Amino acid sequence: MTTPEEATPLKIAVHGAGGRMGQSVLRLAVAAGIQVVGAIVSRGSAHHGRDAGEVAAAGHLGVEMSDDLSAGLLGADVVVDFSRADAVPRLLQLAARANVAVVSGTTGLDEATDRLLDEAARHVPILWAPNTSLGVHVLSQLAADAARLLGPDFDVEIVETHHRAKVDAPSGTAVRLAQAVRVAREGLRPVHGRQGLVGPRDPEEMGILAIRGGDVIGDHTVHLLGPGERLELTHRATNRDLFARGALRAAGALRGRSPGRYTMSDVI
Ligand SMILES: NC(=O)C1=CN([C@@H]2O[C@H](COP(=O)(O)OP(=O)(O)OC[C@H]3O[C@@H](n4cnc5c(N)ncnc54)[C@H](OP(=O)(O)O)[C@@H]3O)[C@@H](O)[C@H]2O)C=CC1
Numbered sequence: 347m348t349t350p351e352e353a354t355p356l357k358i359a360v361h362g363a364g365g366r367m368g369q370s371v372l373r374l375a376v377a378a379g380i381q382v383v384g385a386i387v388s389r390g391s392a393h394h395g396r397d398a399g400e401v402a403a404a405g406h407l408g409v410e411m412s413d414d415l416s417a418g419l420l421g422a423d424v425v426v427d428f429s430r431a432d433a434v435p436r437l438l439q440l441a442a443r444a445n446v447a448v449v450s451g452t453t454g455l456d457e458a459t460d461r462l463l464d465e466a467a468r469h470v471p472i473l474w475a476p477n478t479s480l481g482v483h484v485l486s487q488l489a490a491d492a493a494r495l496l497g498p499d500f501d502v503e504i505v506e507t508h509h510r511a512k513v514d515a516p517s518g519t520a521v522r523l524a525q526a527v528r529v530a531r532e533g534l535r536p537v538h539g540r541q542g543l544v545g546p547r548d549p550e551e552m553g554i555l556a557i558r559g560g561d562v563i564g565d566h567t568v569h570l571l572g573p574g575e576r577l578e579l580t581h582r583a584t585n586r587d588l589f590a591r592g593a594l595r596a597a598g599a600l601r602g603r604s605p606g607r608y609t610m611s612d613v614i
C-alpha cells in the first residue's frame with residue numbers, strides 16, 4: 347500500500363549544488379521526478395542567480411542557485427549535501443532548525459562536526475556516509491570478513507586514488523574501510539604514509555595511502571598481504587552518478603523517519 351507521503355514527490359534541496367557531485371544530484375533528481383526546491387551554492391559563487399537545471403545540464407528548472415542557505419532549505423523534506431567540510435556545521439544547524447532531514451556525503455569532517463551530526467540528529471534524521479555507492483558498502487563488509495578470516499598473519503594496507511582536485515586526504519571512504527577492518531582486527535593502528543628509516547613494519551600498523559592525480563573519480567583497494575599470498579579487494583567508481591543515485595535513494599528513505607543517525611545499511 348502506498349502511504350500519502352510516498353504518493354507526493356520527494357522535495358529536496360541540494361547543498362553544494364554547483365559542484366561536481368551537486369550537479370550530478372540535480373541531474374539525477376530531475377530525471378527521477380524528484381522535486382528540487384533549493385540549490386545552495388557558496389557565498390560569492392559564480393553560479394549564484396543561475397538556473398540550477400541549466401547549470402547541471404538538466405534543462406530549465408525554474409530554481410535559482412542561491413547562497414541563501416535558510417531560503418534554500420524552505421519547503422524541502424531533505425537536503426542532500428556534497429560541499430566542503432567547513433560548510434557542514436552551519437548546514438546542520440539550519441537544517442535542524444528548519445526541520446529538514448540531511449543526507450551528507452561531504453568528507454574530511456573533524457570530530458567537532460561529527461558531534462554536531464549527533465546534535466542535529468536529536469531533531470531531524472541525519473545520514474552521513476563517506477561513500478553512497480552500493481559497491482563500497484559491500485566492499486567494507488568483504489574487507490572486514492577477509493581480515494577476520496585471514497587473521498593476524500596478514501598485513502592490511504588501504505590505498506585510495508582520486509582526481510587532482512580533491513581537497514581532503516585520506517578519503518572518507520578509506521577511513522571508513524579502515525574502521526571496518528579494525529572491528530574485525532582490533533588493535534590495528536592507522537599509519538598515514540611512510541618515509542625515511544621507518545624500520546620493519548609493525549604487525550599492528552595499517553597503512554592508509556592516498557594517490558592524487560588526473561580525473562580519477564575514486565578507487566579504493568584493501569590489500570591483505572600474507573606469507574606466500576595476497577588478496578586485493580578493489581572498488582572503482584567509473585562515474586559520479588553512482589554516488590548521487592545512492593544519496594537520492596537515502597534521501598527518499600529518510601523522509602518521514604524519526605530523528606536520529608542513519609547509515610547506508612539502513613537505506614540500501
Ligand atoms: N559520499 C560520497 O559518496 C561522495 C562524497 N564526495 C565528497 O563530496 C564533497 C564534494 O565533492 P565534489 O562535488 O567533488 O567537490 P566540488 O568542489 O566539485 O563541489 C563542492 C561544492 O561545494 C560548494 N561549497 C563550498 N562551500 C559551500 C557553502 N558554504 N555552501 C554551499 N556550497 C558550498 C563549492 O562551491 P565553490 O566552488 O563556489 O566554493 C563547490 O561547488 C567532497 O567532500 C567529497 O569528498 C564526493 C563524491 C562521492
Ligand SMILES: O=C(O)C1=N[C@H](C(=O)O)C[C@H](O)C1
Nearest residue numbers: 453476512517518519563564
Ligand atoms: O572527493 C571525491 O571525489 C570522493 N570522495 C569520497 C571520499 O572521500 O571517500 C568518495 C569518493 O571516493 C569520491
